[in-house]
Amino acid sequence: MAAAKLKDVAEFAGVSIKTVSNVVRGVPGVSDATRERVLRAVRELGYRPNPSARRLRTGHSGLIGLAVPELTTPYFAELAHHVRAEAAGLGFTVLIEETLADATEELRLATGVGASLLDGVILSPLRVSPDELAPVASEFPLVLLGERSYGHDRVVADHVLIDNVAAARDATAHLAGLGRTRIAALGVDRKASDTSRQRLQGFQLALHEAGLTFDPRLAPLIENFSRHSGLLATRALAALPAGERPDAVFCFTDMLALGARRALYEAGLRVPEDVAVIGVDGSEEALYATPSLSSVIPDKAAIASLAVTCLVNRIRSKEPLPFEVHLAPYRLDARESTVGPA
Amino acid sequence: MAAAKLKDVAEFAGVSIKTVSNVVRGVPGVSDATRERVLRAVRELGYRPNPSARRLRTGHSGLIGLAVPELTTPYFAELAHHVRAEAAGLGFTVLIEETLADATEELRLATGVGASLLDGVILSPLRVSPDELAPVASEFPLVLLGERSYGHDRVVADHVLIDNVAAARDATAHLAGLGRTRIAALGVDRKASDTSRQRLQGFQLALHEAGLTFDPRLAPLIENFSRHSGLLATRALAALPAGERPDAVFCFTDMLALGARRALYEAGLRVPEDVAVIGVDGSEEALYATPSLSSVIPDKAAIASLAVTCLVNRIRSKEPLPFEVHLAPYRLDARESTVGPA
DNA sequence: GGGCGCGGTTACAACGTTGGAAATCTCGCG
DNA sequence: CGCGAGATTTCCAACGTTGTAACCGCGCCC
Structure with a gap:
């Protein structure tokens, strides 16, 4: 059965095509009696407007x-x-x-x-x-x-x-507030995306406000914002000598944080005892992780x-x-x- | 600037609309010279076919x-x-x-x-x-x-x-093969979806083959396949007296498994030492979990x-x-x- | 040398819809 | 009882594309 079109409905209801069109679209200026009759015909025939024809005619x-x-x-x-x-x-x-x-x-x-x-x-x-x-x-x-x-x-x-700068600043300040002093930033993008630059900026701002100095070794370059990138970069951080190793990591995304958490797990470092971790995104995955991962949650x-x-x-x-x-x-x-x- | 249409291209190339249409669609039977001229016009005007008109005409x-x-x-x-x-x-x-x-x-x-x-x-x-x-x-x-x-x-x-029955059977057999004897099934849907029924069937089949008996208390009803459902159901399982508590859980989805893992974590039960966990789906999340979660991975x-x-x-x-x-x-x-x- | 076949091209209609203008209908009023 | 105003409905064209059929010129065969 071919789909019903305006013409079919019009014939069925005994009115013109245009009137049916008006009823369907709810254009005012159709008498109640006609509207009723048309609507019944529409139901009866199971009419559905053809989006292509509509789009062709109206332009959207x-x-x-x-x-x-x-x-x-x-x-x-x-x-x-x-x-x-x-x-x-x-x-x-x-x-x-x-x-x-x-x-x-x-x-x-x-x-x-x-x-x-x-x-x-x-x-x-x-x-x-x-x-x-x-x-x-x-x-x-x-x-x-x-x-x-x-x-x-x-x-x-x-x-x-x-506000990426403010969000990164808040996250970093939160870590500093725990007494952490060697805070790493995970998410400095090799391609220098805006998001990455802004979050790094907020990170450095918070560091400064907490009286900490920025150690470039704790801000490794990453390829993208994936779990895998977080894993690789954090493996390197975990391999640093005990004194230089970070005691906290601000990850620019939750995926990075989950990769980082996994790397710490493999390295035998405890979260949060040895290293605190926070991410950004508010993904449900972070909420169910063990331990659950703190996150900056955009609305x-x-x-x-x-x-x-x-x-x-x-x-x-x-x-x-x-x-x-x-x-x-x-x-x-x-x-x-x-x-x-x- | 309005988008170019076939007519514009035709005029520009000095041919008929239909010929342009034929060239654009790669219909054979156009001379190389004409095709070349038309293609140049298409590039020149940045012509792109209008999907609505096309759909209206062709029906797809x-x-x-x-x-x-x-x-x-x-x-x-x-x-x-x-x-x-x-x-x-x-x-x-x-x-x-x-x-x-x-x-x-x-x-x-x-x-x-x-x-x-x-x-x-x-x-x-x-x-x-x-x-x-x-x-x-x-x-x-x-x-x-x-x-x-x-x-x-x-x-x-x-x-x-x-093959859901086979997949569930394999997963359960894997758990039994570890020597686990009190294996729970997590994912029996309150709405009795087909997937759920088939996986339960495979589960029971494997249990039978391993000489284990099915304990309905270890197959709780769940609301849906989410992390949250897995968390709730597993909390109840973890609260069972030591002898009745499961030593393995076959979860019908990875989300359920992740919720289960979280509940076990909260209850202080170790994975896999106290309870082994396996899911279905092969999500990357399971791979990065701590510990990483085994999974049946559909292609x-x-x-x-x-x-x-x-x-x-x-x-x-x-x-x-x-x-x-x-x-x-x-x-x-x-x-x-x-x-x-x- | 005239009809024929054929590659290449074109004219025309139609897809289902909607905007605008024209047509008709319905009343109230003079 | 006719007429105008407003309400309702109809007619027509157009949106950009493609299928069908017709057209055109050219070389070829008999």
Whole structure:
């Protein structure tokens, strides 16, 4: 059975196609009697609007894209979950894409797919430069997550993020508050992403405020924010002579922290007795780890809400809107991995 | 600047719209000279086909849906990742949906969205019954993951799954092989899902083969397959008097296993010395846990490949195809949580 | 040397929907 | 009893693409 179309419903109800269209879309100016009759016909025939035809005619699809580095990172999976929920509330469907941390792919997703299939895109950039993004954002609704590029002087698109400097500072201060003096920073990205730079900055700030000096050996370069990277880097830290070994590690992501925890476990170092560990992301995995890992928890629902609202505003607006930067709240959850004195 | 369309390219190249269409789609029967000219025009104008118009005309969108219970479960995130990769190779884009374990939503995703926006759907059902799915599958390309419903006698759609009975049997036999005698089964679903029933069956089979008797108290009912459920159920198990307490736990999912491991940690029981733990899914989280958790690892790439191939065949085929059931391989990875004698 | 086949190209209609304008209908009022 | 205003409904065109069928010129065969 072919799907029913407006024409079928119209014939069934004995009205014109346009009237059915009006009823379906809830356009005012249809008498109650007609509306009733049409709705019955719609139910009877199981009519569902054809999105392609609608999109072709109106120019928008009700689809927004969410492009994240990878879905298997719990943080992004959670984010995707919230974005979907938020978008659904506004009548939009979300198409989730993975960039796999590839600049070309990031750009393609922002433009290619978007331009013709999607009404707008929420992108979590990792590699693509603002220069490449700028021309895109100026003619296509685009909201960027995290990565506040190029300081405060140049905003090339809407941004939603947490205050990474403050978050890193809080986390580090928390470790210092436990009496730890040799605090490592795990997450200095070889590619020097904005997120990484900002968190390092907050780390150093807190160190300074606590009267501690920054030891570059305790801030190893890592490849990416994965468990594996955390494992490798922490193995090296654990292998340092006893006096130089860190007594605390601030990890830029929970995945790094979980890799670090595993490396410490393998090295026979206790958490938190020998080394305190804290991460960022608030993943459920950290909560169930043994010991549970402290984490700085970005309010993902708020991030999703701000991003979707912002994007939808831009989609619905006729005029070009000025770019905005939204800060989402976060909180620090101190758990078993950061208790007691060293 | 409005997006270029076929008409623009045609005018630019000095040919008809149809010829451009043919070139773009790679239809044979265009002279090299013309093709060259058209391709140059396409590049020049940055033409990209309009998917809505194409879909309206041809009746298919190149979009397939993947409906999973929730994205925040690592297993499904990984699966989504593989499905995306596989589909991309065949020229399809994947729209990921979350059912949140709601039957209505599962059905809606299989039909509603699908019928008009998607060419086909891969669904991981949890609540919806085969009776409801049967009419859908008969007129819309649908592939089911896991949940081999209603035994071997009635297949209502294509299925891709692992042999759950065998997998559970292997896992349990592995525990028995360590000399454990009081083996618990964690994952008996209150809703009696197929997956749960099959794994329980394999569990009991292995118990029988090892000469052990099934103790219902060691197979508590759980609400769902989450870490939290595993935590709650295992707390109860850990609270049993010493002689009745299990010395091993076969968890139906890694999430349950991680919750169980956490509960054992809180109760002061050592893994694997006091209690051995094994899960199913092969999530990276289990690999990095302390101790690392043994797991039965379904070949997710194979599952994705089988599912996508099967779905695409059905989409591309004109005739109705007979329903197929595909078994994907799995392997057991023994790690720290299941070593040594009790 | 005229019809034929064939590679290459084009004109036209249609996919299902919606915006805009035109048509019709319904009342109340003069 | 006719007429205008507003309410309701209808007609028409267009969105960008592709399938069908027709067209065109050219070399080839008889």
